[in-house]
Amino acid sequence: MKIAVCVSHVPDTATKVKIGQDGKSIDQNGVTYIINPYDEFAVEEALKTKEKIGGDTEVIVLSVGSEKSKETIRKALAMGADKGILLKNENEFESFGVAKALSTEIKNLGCDLVFCGKQSVDYDNTITGQLIAEMLGYSCITVVVKLDIDGNKIKAETEIEGGREVVESELPAVITTQKGLNEPRYASLKGIMAAKKKVIEEKPVKSSEKMIEVLKMNLPAPKQAGRIVGTDSSAVPELVKLLHEEAKVI
Amino acid sequence: MANKILAVLEQRDGILKRSAFEVVNTAYKLASQLNLEAEAVVVGNDVSNINDIVSYGIKKIIHLKNADLANYSSSGYKKAVVDYAKETDTDYIILSNTSLGKDLAPRIAVGLNAGCLIDCTSLDTSSGELIATRPIYAGKAFIEVKCNSIKKVITIRPNVFKAEHVENPAAADVIIKEITSPDIKTRVVEFKKSEGKLDVAEADIIVSGGRGMKGPENFHLVEELAGSLGAAVGASRAVVDAGWRPHREQVGQTGKTVSPTLYIACGISGAVQHLAGMSSSKYIVAINKDKDAPIFTIADYGIAGDTLEIIPVLIEEIKKIKSN
Numbered sequence: 001m002k003i004a005v006c007v008s009h010v011p012d013t014a015t016k017v018k019i020g021q022d023g024k025s026i027d028q029n030g031v032t033y034i035i036n037p038y039d040e041f042a043v044e045e046a047l048k049t050k051e052k053i054g055g056d057t058e059v060i061v062l063s064v065g066s067e068k069s070k071e072t073i074r075k076a077l078a079m080g081a082d083k084g085i086l087l088k089n090e091n092e093f094e095s096f097g098v099a100k101a102l103s104t105e106i107k108n109l110g111c112d113l114v115f116c117g118k119q120s121v122d123y124d125n126t127i128t129g130q131l132i133a134e135m136l137g138y139s140c141i142t143v144v145v146k147l148d149i150d151g152n153k154i155k156a157e158t159e160i161e162g163g164r165e166v167v168e169s170e171l172p173a174v175i176t177t178q179k180g181l182n183e184p185r186y187a188s189l190k191g192i193m194a195a196k197k198k199v200i201e202e203k204p205v206k207s208s209e210k211m212i213e214v215l216k217m218n219l220p221a222p223k224q225a226g227r228i229v230g231t232d233s234s235a236v237p238e239l240v241k242l243l244h245e246e247a248k249v250i
Numbered sequence: 251m252a253n254k255i256l257a258v259l260e261q262r263d264g265i266l267k268r269s270a271f272e273v274v275n276t277a278y279k280l281a282s283q284l285n286l287e288a289e290a291v292v293v294g295n296d297v298s299n300i301n302d303i304v305s306y307g308i309k310k311i312i313h314l315k316n317a318d319l320a321n322y323s324s325s326g327y328k329k330a331v332v333d334y335a336k337e338t339d340t341d342y343i344i345l346s347n348t349s350l351g352k353d354l355a356p357r358i359a360v361g362l363n364a365g366c367l368i369d370c371t372s373l374d375t376s377s378g379e380l381i382a383t384r385p386i387y388a389g390k391a392f393i394e395v396k397c398n399s400i401k402k403v404i405t406i407r408p409n410v411f412k413a414e415h416v417e418n419p420a421a422a423d424v425i426i427k428e429i430t431s432p433d434i435k436t437r438v439v440e441f442k443k444s445e446g447k448l449d450v451a452e453a454d455i456i457v458s459g460g461r462g463m464k465g466p467e468n469f470h471l472v473e474e475l476a477g478s479l480g481a482a483v484g485a486s487r488a489v490v491d492a493g494w495r496p497h498r499e500q501v502g503q504t505g506k507t508v509s510p511t512l513y514i515a516c517g518i519s520g521a522v523q524h525l526a527g528m529s530s531s532k533y534i535v536a537i538n539k540d541k542d543a544p545i546f547t548i549a550d551y552g553i554a555g556d557t558l559e560i561i562p563v564l565i566e567e568i569k570k571i572k573s574n
Contacts, residue, residue: 014523024393026387124386130353131359131360134360141436142353159349161451162452165322178497180497214394216394217393226534227550228541233564243512243551
């Protein structure tokens with residue numbers, strides 16, 4: 001079986017966002033990029049699945065982005081993925097375009113199982129996995145925190161408001177991964193060395209027609225720092241009074 | 251004939267969720283602003299409070315019914331909604347950005363070849379077309395976006411849009427359409443309720459704890475404080491990563507983004523990614539030993555002192571107020 005893992009190269013979550021010159025995107029100056037944190041769970045689950053199934057199972061890492069996304073692909077290769085493919089396009093940020101490029105390649109490769117992070121931490125899009133699945137006619141289970149694949153059958157637990165749902169489905173499928181599903185492994189030194197030798201295939205992809213247009217990016221209105229009412233528990237009555245009488249929230 | 255907007259409503263266990271009424275009322279308002287006809291659609295088996303919709307503005311309610319659709323089935327719900335939207339040539343579909351809405355919206359979008367405006371926190375039609383605002387980077391920034399495709403799927407963030415009653419609502423016209431042979435390839439077979447009483451994503455008040463709680467054994471204080479306020483318990487990434495608290499409680503960029511009326515941060519210094527996830531709370535209270543901690547830059551009220559000493563007193567004072 002071939003397993004695809006889709007990864008995204010995103011600004012570190014510690015980034016302080018500034019607006020770029022175009023007024024529509026972030027200022028990339030000084031921003032460190034990392035593998036999207038939710039995608040690490042996707043890579044780990046793909047590797048675990050491969051270890052379980054065994055045979056000639058192959059884990060292929062895919063990313064849509066610029067040359068720089070190779071760093072993130074290489075990170076997944078260092079964790080143990082077999083092969084990397086960069087679907088090269090500097091300007092494709094919209095989920096539909098990204099999903100189209102990925103689903104086309106996944107179809108070419110003939111992958112029956114696809115893992116994606118449940119959302120990217122940049123545009124917070126929570127839809128790419130579902131789009132890929134629908135474009136391919138695959139099943140899709142999102143925000144997965146527990147996964148069992150037995151032959152063709154899938155049983156998963158997903159996180160929803162107030163609890164977990166147990167979902168059943170069948171392969172071929174797209175699984176979107178949530179924190180808690182597994183503990184992503186660290187790349188070993190051997191893995192890092194091996195990843196340097198693995199070839200990352202590059203395939204240019206055309207931009208799709210834009211369905212969603214970004215008109216403007218804004219920062220939230222700065223919040224005024226409030227009042228420090230004291231430095232020990234003697235300030236508690238005053239705090240409670242403010243919450244009760246001024247804010248009227250308790 | 252005017253174009254249509256279809257409000258897709260979420261039910262669980264046969265009861266419409268609070269977010270469903272926000273969706274109905276938002277669809278009703280958009281319909282009058284954009285000159286659309288508004289309808290609501292509910293997928294499920296028996297739904298007990300379906301008639302409550304009418305006081306939020308929409309008169310025509312379609313109930314897509316089948317016993318196998320009582321629980322969520324991504325494939326089944328998608329097919330039911332897409333088929334109905336195609337049949338009626340609907341241009342706008344609106345859902346709440348709940349777990350179910352997030353899961354379902356993009357599938358409907360592919361089915362209708364529609365663009366997908368997700369997690370909107372404001373919808374502006376003053377220019378004659380729909381401009382949505384949505385947070386990105388967990389709220390560190392916002393983008394204004396528009397959808398260029400003819401068909402549009404929109405999800406609205408829960409707790410942001412108001413569900414307001416309309417005056418003199420007309421009688422509801424509930425049309426039941428039996429769905430024959432639903433596509434239930436993917437389906438929910440069980441729900442496991444989590445131990446915590448309230449989910450941070452749905453709570454009106456949140457009490458969160460961080461490293462300043464010194465250890466998992468002290469989190470009973472956070473739980474008691476939350477209990478005294480009817481609040482949900484939240485946590486910082488640091489304490490979730492340390493295994494003190496479950497991930498479902500994590501607030502911040504790799505956890506949940508929340509905007510409650512009151513957020514009480516206990517022993518949380520306020521890393522950028524935590525602030526991103528909660529800074530849109532209406533009132534923020536910070537209790538932290540370090541007076542220079544970033545959390546105080548966004549807090550409305552704070553006490554710069556020992557969290558473990560302050561919380562018990564706070565619980566007592568709140569109990570006093572509540573009993574009065």
